Amino acid sequence: MTAGLAMAGPTAQAAGPATAGVGTDTGTAGTDAGSRERAFAAASAEYGVPRTVLEAVSYAQTRWDFNPGHSTSGGYGPMHLVDADLGSRDEAKGLGEAQGASAAHGSTPVADTLGRAAGLTGLDEKALRTDELANIRGGAALLTATQRRLGLPSGAGTDPGQWYAAVADASGSAQEDVAAAFADDTYSVIASGASRHTVDGKDVSLLPSTTTPDRAQIGRLGLVKKATNPAVDCPPGLECDWVPAPYQDLGGGDYGNHDLANRPASPTITNIVIHNTEASYATTLKLVTDPTYVSWQYSLRSSDGLIAQHLEPKDVGWHAGNWYVNSHSIGLEHEGFAATGAAWFSEPMYRSSARLVRYLATKYDIPLDMQHVFGHDQIPGVTPANVAGMHWDPGPYWNWEHYFQLLGAPLSSQEAEGAKDLVRILPGFETNVQPLTFCTTGVADSCGEQGTNFVYLHTAPSESAPLVNDIGLRPGGAPSSTRVSDIGARAQAGLTFAVAERQGDWTAIWFNGVKGWFLNPASAPTAIPVAGSYVVPKAGLAKAPVYGRAYPEAAAYPAGIPVQPLAPLQYTFAAGQRYAVGDLTIPTNYYRAVTYSLDTPNDHVDVVGQDRYYQISLGHRFAYVRAADVDVVPAQ
Incomplete structure (x- = not known):
């Protein structure tokens, strides 16, 4: 169950994705559309x-x-x-x-x-x-x-x-x-x-x-009134239980399953991460209440949208596989299996989740867009070695377009007619049936036909051209595949990309350092033009490094707190390429929390730097660039 859960704390990372599915009976609803x-x-x-x-x-x-x-x-x-x-x-x-x-x-x-x-x-x-x-x-x-x-x-x-x-x-x-x-x-x-x-x-x-x-x-x-619990951070209209994640000393310097903090004062809360559990709701509650496991803020039950809250907003859960993102985010786990799709992602769960996210976004001043409310699959690895092990949930069957409609922030609302430089992927969901394989372990053609949330990217403007390669997943250069867990050539609904070229019905975008082509005919577009900005390497730079976290410069660390290394990822952002800007106000910090005791010197400290970063839409996952390495250009 590694597509959603099993994310560790500041240093531990995820295993590879599961491909477990759940069989279903054959329905007798018939084929008559009316x-x-x-x-x-x-x-x-x-x-x-x-x-x-x-x-x-x-x-x-x-x-x-x-x-x-x-x-x-x-x-x-x-x-x-x-x-x-x-x-x-x-x-x-x-x-x-x-x-x-x-x-x-x-x-x-x-x-x-x-x-x-x-x-x-x-x-x-x-x-x-x-x-x-x-x-x-x-x-x-x-x-x-x-x-x-x-x-x-x-x-x-x-x-x-x-x-x-x-x-x-x-x-x-x-x-x-x-x-x-x-x-x-x-x-x-x-x-x-x-x-x-x-x-x-x-x-x-x-x-x-x-x-x-x-x-x-x-x-x-004769219904009951909502019981008040000061630990529960939920709006009216949602049924939310308090099922606490344990903060426990395990001995030998080990502890679980989250970290204490003073959010949103420090660190700030800037993001909401959408996960799915790869487990039943029952198993999910067992795991999050295990002090030797990991934690997240909320779990949602599929059958009725019931919510269990596990952490107070001020504390940091271990759910994203990226400590920088953990320190700034709230994690929502949704019961279900990414490879099974719509059979688990029920409308009651979508509606509960959207109501909760609207409330949290308002309370913590989080913009309702896919640069701030995003899937686990969009989070970058923190070093090149971590990239291949990052998770891919909630997967290709999560209906982002419907979800943002429920959030009151339709993904189509920022369409800018006549814009040329930036496009937002919006293929529709129900009718966007993309080929996917291996939804059941070992079975190549097991995914069937259902709506998906992405378009494939090819190396040339042709359906017969190979899919683009993601060097973080396949260092040898092999093309991406149609495996349900393979995000290497997927431009996901709601994400904005910089246009690289156009040929007839095809559009190319810059994607992980290469041009990725997708079918985008004017008669049935799969992307819309949008306004915004993009970044390019500063004049004289052959390439701009991209990072998986926005940590401070060495001079910002006080004595007693080790400087955290900032390793560029393996992707090439070369001169001549451009990438859409997601956020120009990224916090630059490192939250030091590596011991159980709050009394430990130089621990539970937020180290804030002066260096500036921007979030960019690099590929399926976003990345960070230093402001000193790039210029921001208003898109036409």
């Missing part, structure tokens, strides 16, 4: 639920998707019916042991909505898992049962605003603010409308409509 629309209409009429309510609840839960057979998060079908009675045989899905682990830490167990739907409809549980009409009927039956239990009017023609409590109950949460947040999300879908071609090929749309939700109904559900 069948899901008809299923919503039929279930609405049969169970007396306004169709707008039924479709909006489904959209808020799954965006109308029906992953083949089932979701490994435990939620089945477009109504996300959760089978919470899976037992230990399905612990890999994060539900069997997760309930026990949750109970041990005071968490809400997963609601068994699939079992309830079977009782209400008389339908077989297998049908509820695999048949789209049965699944949607089950979701409609649950909504109507709640509406009638609360003594509220039902019927397909009733005012959708009178279903607020039933919609809130569909969240599965016993916490009032969480249930209300889900209901508000659902009613925002009704107000704005939505339209999608789902991952399993169905066309569903919901026209915008005006209704006034009766929010006072929430009191009828």
Whole structure:
């Protein structure tokens, strides 16, 4: 499980990525693109639920998707019916042991909505898992049962605003603010409308409509108020447990599993790192509470978006494989397997994560862009020897475009018509099916077809040209591959790159020291022009060094604190190349924390330098350059 977890502290690094997948049953939803629309209409009429309510609840839960057979998060079908009675045989899905682990830490167990739907409809549980009409009927039956239990009017023609409590109950949460947040999300879908071609090929749309939700109904559900815990740093509308990571002296000078600090005063908090766990939620909680393991700030459960917080914001987790990034970041681990993709990355988890990140970004003044909210796979190695061992999660199936929509910062919002020098990769997600292999260990063609978050880069403007090489991953110069874990030739959605050349429908960008070509036809662009700046080596320099961390100059270190070496990475940023600027205000510091005792002289000290660095978009991973080595040029 090394794509996400297993990151160590200041010096230890990650092992290579795992390629474990989870098998699924074959669904019976069929190939008719219009069948899901008809299923919503039929279930609405049969169970007396306004169709707008039924479709909006489904959209808020799954965006109308029906992953083949089932979701490994435990939620089945477009109504996300959760089978919470899976037992230990399905612990890999994060539900069997997760309930026990949750109970041990005071968490809400997963609601068994699939079992309830079977009782209400008389339908077989297998049908509820695999048949789209049965699944949607089950979701409609649950909504109507709640509406009638609360003594509220039902019927397909009733005012959708009178279903607020039933919609809130569909969240599965016993916490009032969480249930209300889900209901508000659902009613925002009704107000704005939505339209999608789902991952399993169905066309569903919901026209915008005006209704006034009766929010006072929430009191009828008898839900609990959020308990206050000063250690928990979460906004209203999220269910967050305190599951502390232990700070413990292990003897012999060793300790775990994080470091104490005084953030954001020192060091500052400038980034949020998105991980996936490569483990079930239950296993994740076991690992983060092990003093001999490592730590991160938050874990999110796939089935319902439940959050466990492990560290106070002031302290430093060991999650990024780069001590400089650790000291400035907050790490979010999302339950799931990078090679399995959408089956784990559920809509409840996306929405919880986005709500949490919006809150943290506001509190700590972190810009909502991919230079500051980024994946584990974008973090550079700290030395040339570390580059090949860095992680690749959350992987090619994390939907960055949708995630930033939920953050309220669409990746398309900075399009600058007519800009020439910089492009942002935006291929779309659902329809951007790129070839990937080895999602199951040892099986070359195991990944199947699903949306991806990147475009491949070639050595020439042709699909038949080899993929570009990443010398940090393949020092011998061999081309990158289509292995799910191989990021060497992937230009990821949301990242901005400097244009090197254009030929017809093809665009070349500077990428890890070489030109990488991707198909970008004007009729169906996979990138948009954006404004910004780029850097070039200063006049007279044959090349500018690039670094994996922004450590201070030697003169900044006080007596008793060893100067930290700053080794340039193996990538060549030569004269004639240019790279997009991600951030011009990078903090220059080294947080010294190598002992357990806070009383140790010259320890738990933030060494701040005068040297300046810029973050640049070097390749799939970003890098840092010294301001003294480059010039910043406004892009045209």
